[in-house]
Amino acid sequence: MNYKQKRILKHAFLIVFTLLMLYPVIWLFLGSVKANHEIFTPGNIFPSEWLWSNYKKGWNAIPGYTFGNFFINSFKISILIVIGSVFSTTLAAYAFARLEFPLKNFLFTVLMATLMLPQQVLLVPRYVLYSRLGWVNSYKALTVPAFAAQFSGAFFIYLLVQFIRGIPRELDEAAVVDGCSQFRIFWNIIMPNCKPAIFSVALFAFMWSWDDFLNQLLYINDVGKYTVSLGLRLFLDNAAAVSWGSLFAMSILSLVPVVTIFFLAQNFFVEGIATTGVKG
Amino acid sequence: MKIISRKKGPLINRDHLTAYLFLAPWLIGILFFTLWPFITSFIMSLQETNLFSTKFVGLDNYRALLSDRRFIKSLKVTIKFVVISVPLKLSFALFIAMLLKDKIKGVNFFRSALYLPSLIGTSVAVAAMWTQLFGPSGLINDILGIFGIQGKSWIANPKTALYVLVILVVWQFGSSMVIFLSGLKNIPVSLYEAAEIDGANKIQSFFYVTLPMLSPIILFNLILQTIGSFQTFTQAYIITKGGPINETLFMVLYIYNKAFTASEMGYASALSWVLLFVILIVTGLIYWTSKYWVYYES
Numbered sequence: 001m002n003y004k005q006k007r008i009l010k011h012a013f014l015i016v017f018t019l020l021m022l023y024p025v026i027w028l029f030l031g032s033v034k035a036n037h038e039i040f041t042p043g044n045i046f047p048s049e050w051l052w053s054n055y056k057k058g059w060n061a062i063p064g065y066t067f068g069n070f071f072i073n074s075f076k077i078s079i080l081i082v083i084g085s086v087f088s089t090t091l092a093a094y095a096f097a098r099l100e101f102p103l104k105n106f107l108f109t110v111l112m113a114t115l116m117l118p119q120q121v122l123l124v125p126r127y128v129l130y131s132r133l134g135w136v137n138s139y140k141a142l143t144v145p146a147f148a149a150q151f152s153g154a155f156f157i158y159l160l161v162q163f164i165r166g167i168p169r170e171l172d173e174a175a176v177v178d179g180c181s182q183f184r185i186f187w188n189i190i191m192p193n194c195k196p197a198i199f200s201v202a203l204f205a206f207m208w209s210w211d212d213f214l215n216q217l218l219y220i221n222d223v224g225k226y227t228v229s230l231g232l233r234l235f236l237d238n239a240a241a242v243s244w245g246s247l248f249a250m251s252i253l254s255l256v257p258v259v260t261i262f263f264l265a266q267n268f269f270v271e272g273i274a275t276t277g278v279k280g
Numbered sequence: 281m282k283i284i285s286r287k288k289g290p291l292i293n294r295d296h297l298t299a300y301l302f303l304a305p306w307l308i309g310i311l312f313f314t315l316w317p318f319i320t321s322f323i324m325s326l327q328e329t330n331l332f333s334t335k336f337v338g339l340d341n342y343r344a345l346l347s348d349r350r351f352i353k354s355l356k357v358t359i360k361f362v363v364i365s366v367p368l369k370l371s372f373a374l375f376i377a378m379l380l381k382d383k384i385k386g387v388n389f390f391r392s393a394l395y396l397p398s399l400i401g402t403s404v405a406v407a408a409m410w411t412q413l414f415g416p417s418g419l420i421n422d423i424l425g426i427f428g429i430q431g432k433s434w435i436a437n438p439k440t441a442l443y444v445l446v447i448l449v450v451w452q453f454g455s456s457m458v459i460f461l462s463g464l465k466n467i468p469v470s471l472y473e474a475a476e477i478d479g480a481n482k483i484q485s486f487f488y489v490t491l492p493m494l495s496p497i498i499l500f501n502l503i504l505q506t507i508g509s510f511q512t513f514t515q516a517y518i519i520t521k522g523g524p525i526n527e528t529l530f531m532v533l534y535i536y537n538k539a540f541t542a543s544e545m546g547y548a549s550a551l552s553w554v555l556l557f558v559i560l561i562v563t564g565l566i567y568w569t570s571k572y573w574v575y576y577e578s
Contacts, residue, residue, distance in 0.1 A: 007384070014384075014390055040417040092303050095302035099299035120511045120535070122318060123548075129312075147309075148310075214514065254404070266392045
């Protein structure tokens, strides 16, 4: 086999493989516009009639609420978590990357330890703590910890610290000579220079909070406060009686925000900028 | 070159105060939302707690674990799941990364498309989809039907349920793939050229150049994915609900059931500590073996 044949073979393999990997999502989408019986009939890839009404049915499937409510709730939580994470992790990262203070090494070790600490281990005691604070069945248990850098905060701080260390120190030293305060340096020099890293923190905070299920399951009880994930779960539990097509339709809609963000910022992810802060 | 020299002064000076001001949100968070729960978790594991009362029982919860058959089962299936899914996922990620490392037509499309599952994989929507794919009349059985094989529900079968979840996790190989890709790019071309001059073929240069040079990244991915895999919850909760006959009762799911369905918070805390220790031991073992297979350039 010569070089050209090999290349064609490799290409063909990749195309088939990628299609195979994406097929479940394509199947989900096509299922969202099919009638119930057609989804589970072998051989029908495309619907005989495109039933867009599944989307309308799914939207109103939970009595008394629409998926619009769930989407608004999910957006509220995710946006608060993004704001809180960016606020708290950039401040801490600046201190670790640029400032000197007592116990710095010890605290950095603590940070690295929490990076490895499995969050699920804290499931029970956190629940007890938040219920004592009266945070159960409100968004506080989900969002307040983000303002204290406890929503994947260790990972975000680590990412930002690595990035800030790459910014030339001459920039801040010049500012010190000009009499800038530490806060001015942080705000006017460091923040503008680490936009890509801040962008990564915001992206991950949004996507991880959007897809989070366990915490939402624990801390939200009222259907009126449900997020998209919880709404879908409720729908899934009753789906035997309802149409699968409309469940698939809502599943597709629930993926739209994350998938849209991904495609808008795809180079950011696939070139490793999002995880390492540098183009690799 | 130091431009300004700091005046010697009291132990905590203004600069230190400023630094702690920057750290304040994180410090508060670490103390109240991580350290405090961490300590109370241990105290709770020594207590028998239910909705109405709390009483100190020493190590009774841990002793009870030893004779809890569901716990033993849970530990077994969790470890089995990690041991099967993580190496599979990483081999997949590395194999595809090798195919995508060179400039080929549409390489960005392939990378993006293959990365996507790792972003949406833990969502309820994908879990719902998986339930249907592997259900009695789902897509998988449709395909098998073409070959004349009559499949049953893969989820309700105790022999296959775990593997339905393994496939779901392996499907999300994209994020590891991206990390491998950036590692592959950093291997100097000169090493491959040298290997070629020495008469190495493609397979030899993979084993003698690529793998050693990539080994730190492999270690990183291995530890990251192992810790993540031990914490699998959503997929098992929605797709298999821990069943059939506890075949997919992962540790976190068991902790959840004990704490929030049975209200045995103390017992669930003891379970959490066992999970933490298991993760520590396994990652510790991986780290310990790394000196035999991870190659660091000096």
